[in-house]
Amino acid sequence: MALISVVILGTTGYAWGTFRNLNSGLQGNDVINETLTAPDGATDILLIGNDSRTDAQGNPLPDEVLSKLRASDDGGGDLTDTMILVRIPNGGQRASAVSFPRDTRVEMPENYGTHKLNSAYARAKAEAADNLKQQGLTDQQVIEQRATTRGQKFLIKTIERISGVHIDHYAEVNLLGFYRVTKVIGGVKVCLKNPVDDSEYSGAVFPAGPQVIKGADALAFVRQRHGLPRGDLDRIVRQQVFMSALAKKILSRGTLSNPAKLSELVDALKDSIVLDKDWDILSFAQKMQGIAAGNIKFHTIPLERTGGSGKITIDRQEVQRFVDNLLLPPAERKARQQAAAAAEEKRSRTTVNVYNASDVGGLAGRVLDNLTNEGFDRGVSANADSPMSQSVVRYAPGEQAVAKLAASELGGLATEASDTVESGSVEVYLGSAYSGPGTRNFAGDRTVRLDGMQQSKPRPAQQPHPRQQDQGKQPITAGGVPCVN
Structure with missing residues (x-):
């Protein structure tokens, strides 16, 4: 003032x-x-x-x-x-x-x-x-x-x-x-x-x-x-x-x-x-x-x-x-x-598939649980064909906006277009350097990121939760x- x-x-x-x-x-x-x-x-x-x-x-x-x-x-x-x-x-x-x-x-x-x-x-x-x-x-x-x-x-x-x-x-x-x-x-x-x-x-x-x-x-x-x-x-x-x-x-x-x-x-x-x-x-x-x-x-x-x-x-x-x-x-x-709002509207209609390219057992399933809890449609979780160091979210050409939503939920992963990804879906590849939601501590609890910092938190029930966001x-x-x- x-x-x-x-x-x-x-x-x-x-x-x-x-x-x-x-x-x-x-x-x-x-x-x-x-x-x-x-x-x-x-x-x-x-x-x-x-x-x-x-x-x-x-x-x-x-x-x-x-x-x-x-x-x-x-x-x-x-x-x-x-x-x-x-x-x-x-x-x-x-x-x-x-x-x-x-x-x-x-x-x-x-x-x-x-x-x-x-x-x-x-x-x-x-x-x-x-x-x-x-x-x-x-x-x-x-x-x-x-x-x-x-x-x-x-x-x-x-x-x-x-x-x-x-x-x-x-x-x-x-x-x-x-x-x-x-x-x-x-x-x-x-x-x-x-x-x-x-x-x-x-x-x-x-x-x-x-x-x-x-x-x-x-x-x-x-x-x-x-x-x-x-x-x-x-x-x-x-x-x-x-x-x-x-x-x-x-x-x-x-x-x-x-x-x-x-x-x-x-x-x-x-x-x-x-x-x-x-x-x-x-x-x-x-x-x-x-x-x-x-x-x-x-x-x-x-x-x-x-x-x-x-x-x-x-x-x-x-x-x-x-x-x-x-x-x-x-x-x-x-x-x-308007583009961001349109991407958010597509969240529940986007199938997410998660592939584990790291050596952490069960990581893909936990990350898929997290993304499902955040409103995405559940796809499959599996091991990747080959190991990777860096993580990436791949999307069909022209569908980057909704891929960025998924990437943001996982701590800001990189995104890239791929002709092999079906329209209406995204594919998440988790590399060995991944440290976002879905990783575990020694007690077995899920670790989530709050503004870039990991904190232990009990794993929630696998059901969608309301997103209480003040924006827009x-x-x-x-x-x-x-x-x-």
């Missing part, structure tokens, strides 16, 4: 005159990892909402401020409960914002293991602080600054690993910043399908229907997850509709035509956000002047729920394809989405105000 505010500051000459000193007043940290040699066709920005009870300089918030925010002083703990990747293709005429659910379990880099995504920042920060103290450093302010930078850099690295993109810029806003900016702009219009009363947790108490919210109410609106049908996933939708409404209001220029509001917004931004130190925010804003409200779209990464909102897994390759496709022109992106929905745009849970 703070980033959108800054971007729009470049739309009038008066705004430029007012905000010339903005860069000098913003907190900047050296957090961006080394630059890639080849550009990816976009400016990629990671936006973070931090649940810490400090200001942009790391100072603890006073009790009276926490009371206004309806936040206790023992909550938070540097948990990044809002993580949004903004992709702006070269040219700056449109933008895509992609939310990463806080409870998504991911394999973190640097051997940190598999944890909830929102803990990456805090884990790396805490470890860095401990190391600095062990090295004899006693200045708490220096420890906090260095450890915070380490946490930010590690979170960026984790999101880069998941999304497959290089993060160009970083912006972080805390609870106080969100509160202040929403008050400055006079609130935004939102709409609820049903009344809510979450006074025990977030403090969200709202009637059904359209309403204008700001300050503590706005913070409660985007923080509530208790009592929502899908927990944090519905909270993400709340955040997206709020940001879309904010963008619509600011893009109307009502805020920018008011000198007093502009001055307040400058002050709020300086106390609210932390940027990477090399980001010339005003030059960036000048390039983004062509963005209109309807050209800002909000998405959520493809994910699969295996239970409540706290049990979310992802296929990293699928996420990377999704993020990469956001750079495509809208017409081409729609065509690809229409993105939220800044052109309207939809009613949400």
Whole structure:
């Protein structure tokens, strides 16, 4: 939200005159990892909402401020409960914002293991602080600054690993910043399908229907997850509709035509956000002047729920394809989405045959069980005619899309066309290097991959299970105000 505010500051000459000193007043940290040699066709920005009870300089918030925010002083703990990747293709005429659910379990880099995504920042920060103290450093302010930078850099690295993109810029806003900016702009219009009363947790108490919210109410609106049908996933939708409404209001220029509001917004931004130190925010804003409200779209990464909102897994390759496709022109992106939907529709009508080209006994049968559980039609399992080192999914000419679905279920295997494969079927050949679903540990349990990391899991009953996937929905745009849970 703070980033959108800054971007729009470049739309009038008066705004430029007012905000010339903005860069000098913003907190900047050296957090961006080394630059890639080849550009990816976009400016990629990671936006973070931090649940810490400090200001942009790391100072603890006073009790009276926490009371206004309806936040206790023992909550938070540097948990990044809002993580949004903004992709702006070269040219700056449109933008895509992609939310990463806080409870998504991911394999973190640097051997940190598999944890909830929102803990990456805090884990790396805490470890860095401990190391600095062990090295004899006693200045708490220096420890906090260095450890915070380490946490930010590690979170960026984790999101880069998941999304497959290089993060160009970083912006972080805390609870106080969100509160202040929403008050400055006079609130935004939102709409609820049903009344809510979450006074025990977030403090969200709202009637059904359209309403204008700001300050503590706005913070409660985007923080509530208790009592929502899908927990944090519905909270993400709340955040997206709020940001879309904010963008619509600011893009109307009502805020920018008011000198007093502009001055307040400058002050709020300086106390609210932390940027990477090399980001010339005003030059960036000048390039983004062509963005209109309807050209800002909000998405959520493809994910699969295996239970409540706290049990979310992802296929990293699928996420990377999704993020990469956001750079495509809208017409081409729609065509690809339609092709993917058509392939998914063919899943249950595609017969899968699995051949064991490794020396692991019974592997083909277990992999066939897995693919059948994922909705494919059961074919045969057998040994291959000759051993292979690498695995491959072969398909009839013109049927690559459904083959890629099967390949993705097995950890991202290679695919290739073959004239010997019958139309309406795929053939999976499992080489000696295969380590995806269907392999066994010494106890005999099936091992499945969660975002590239093997974990033991009891073998399920051989029957199809419902695929609870949150993807393919229409993105939220800044052109309207939809009613949400």
